[in-house]
Amino acid sequence: MSSQDHFVSLLKTHQNIVHKVCNLYMDRHSEREDLFQEITLQAWKAFPSFRGDAKFSTWLYRVALNTAITFYRKEKRSPQIYTSDLLPESVSEDGLDPIEMQLKAMYAAIGELSKIDKAIVMLYLEDYPYQDIGEMMGITANNVAVKMNRIKTKLKEEAKKQLEQS
Amino acid sequence: MDLDQFKQQLNEKLSTDHQGRSGEDIAQMLSKKTFSVIEKLKKSIQYEILFGFLGMMLFAVLAFSTKYQSVRTYFGVSAVFIFVFLFLLIYLLKKTSELNKVHQPVISNLNNYVILIEEYMKRYFQFTMAMVPICLFFAGWLGYHEKSPVPELDKLIGKSHLGMTVVLIISVIYLISFSVGMYYFTKWYLHKIYGKYVLELKKCIKDLQET
Numbered sequence: 001m002s003s004q005d006h007f008v009s010l011l012k013t014h015q016n017i018v019h020k021v022c023n024l025y026m027d028r029h030s031e032r033e034d035l036f037q038e039i040t041l042q043a044w045k046a047f048p049s050f051r052g053d054a055k056f057s058t059w060l061y062r063v064a065l066n067t068a069i070t071f072y073r074k075e076k077r078s079p080q081i082y083t084s085d086l087l088p089e090s091v092s093e094d095g096l097d098p099i100e101m102q103l104k105a106m107y108a109a110i111g112e113l114s115k116i117d118k119a120i121v122m123l124y125l126e127d128y129p130y131q132d133i134g135e136m137m138g139i140t141a142n143n144v145a146v147k148m149n150r151i152k153t154k155l156k157e158e159a160k161k162q163l164e165q166s
Numbered sequence: 167m168d169l170d171q172f173k174q175q176l177n178e179k180l181s182t183d184h185q186g187r188s189g190e191d192i193a194q195m196l197s198k199k200t201f202s203v204i205e206k207l208k209k210s211i212q213y214e215i216l217f218g219f220l221g222m223m224l225f226a227v228l229a230f231s232t233k234y235q236s237v238r239t240y241f242g243v244s245a246v247f248i249f250v251f252l253f254l255l256i257y258l259l260k261k262t263s264e265l266n267k268v269h270q271p272v273i274s275n276l277n278n279y280v281i282l283i284e285e286y287m288k289r290y291f292q293f294t295m296a297m298v299p300i301c302l303f304f305a306g307w308l309g310y311h312e313k314s315p316v317p318e319l320d321k322l323i324g325k326s327h328l329g330m331t332v333v334l335i336i337s338v339i340y341l342i343s344f345s346v347g348m349y350y351f352t353k354w355y356l357h358k359i360y361g362k363y364v365l366e367l368k369k370c371i372k373d374l375q376e377t
Contacts, residue, residue, distance in 0.1 A: 012187065012189050015192075036195075037195050062269055062271070067202070069275075070203065070275065070276065102172070115373075125173055125176055137273060138270075139273065139375075146377060151169075156167065156168050
């Protein structure tokens with residue numbers, strides 16, 4: 001199997017990671033497509049540095065987050081808006097399910113976070129320990145814990161606000 | 167209502183909201199162009215190398231074909247200068263390519279980006295600012311010491327009925343305006359291309375370092 005075939009096969013298996021990052025950082029379909037392509041290319045270029053001593057998923061997360069955070073948008077675009085089309089079909093504007101309304105509010109609140117906070121939340125949702133999150137972000141585990149507490153508080157308040165507005 | 171309560175649903179939502187890509191789709195993507203700022207810088211440097219090379223050739227042709235000593239010296243020296251500068255650009259291109267390491271921790275990657283872009287902006291600005299007075303005064307000095315008269319220039323000065331002092335004052339005003347104009351234009355241009363982006367990256371670094 002050639003290096004390219006090996007890479008394509010690994011990326012195909014772990015493409016959920018790339019989609020997750022694209023969904024979190026971009027709101028429009030075309031922007032997600034651009035970011036998906038960019039992450040794929042950057043991962044391919046960096047692939048020779050993947051020595052296999054770490055999990056491919058962890059390595060891919062690092063590449064994907066680095067690419068999303070430094071992604072250079074050529075055209076000036078309007079700010080990111082989290083719309084209901086990003087949510088499960090059962091949630092509509094006049095949906096009455098309180099749990100789903102809360103989920104929608106929480107999703108919108110995550111969309112309001114900074115690029116760095118989004119990355120930390122994403123890794124937290126993946127159940128990575130603080131130590132691993134710290135290694136990927138380049139900060140200490142203690143710092144991750146402090147940031148995570150702050151993010152949770154921020155999300156709680158923002159989600160509450162979103163819920164009141166809806 | 168907190169994040170942990172929706173951890174699973176959010177995770178599922180983020181990972182399932184897409185259409186799966188086939189192996190062929192992914193393989194096709196590997197030959198497409200990238201949008202990264204490192205690639206943008208690389209492309210800029212490649213263009214500078216290309217235009218630098220074309221400029222050098224043009225200057226060399228002008229230096230060898232003119233009958234005026236001043237013009238020959240000016241374009242000859244400029245061609246040699248560009249030739250040396252091309253090696254610096256090639257070195258910068260090599261360095262830029264080496265820095266494209268997206269598998270590093272986020273903070274290291276961000277720092278590398280900021281250092282590289284700021285260095286590029288600084289050198290570009292310094293080079294432009296240094297070249298403006300050097301070129302202008304070098305051209306003026308050579309023109310002043312030109313042995314054979316330039317009939318077109320003499321005719322122009324003669325037709326406008328301006329004295330040598332007035333011509334000199336106009337030239338000095340032109341030199342100053344051109345230099346000041348170039349200073350602000352270069353600053354604006356660099357800020358327009360990279361300024362906001364660098365600020366955004368620095369904000370990310372600040373966010374990460376915040377305790």
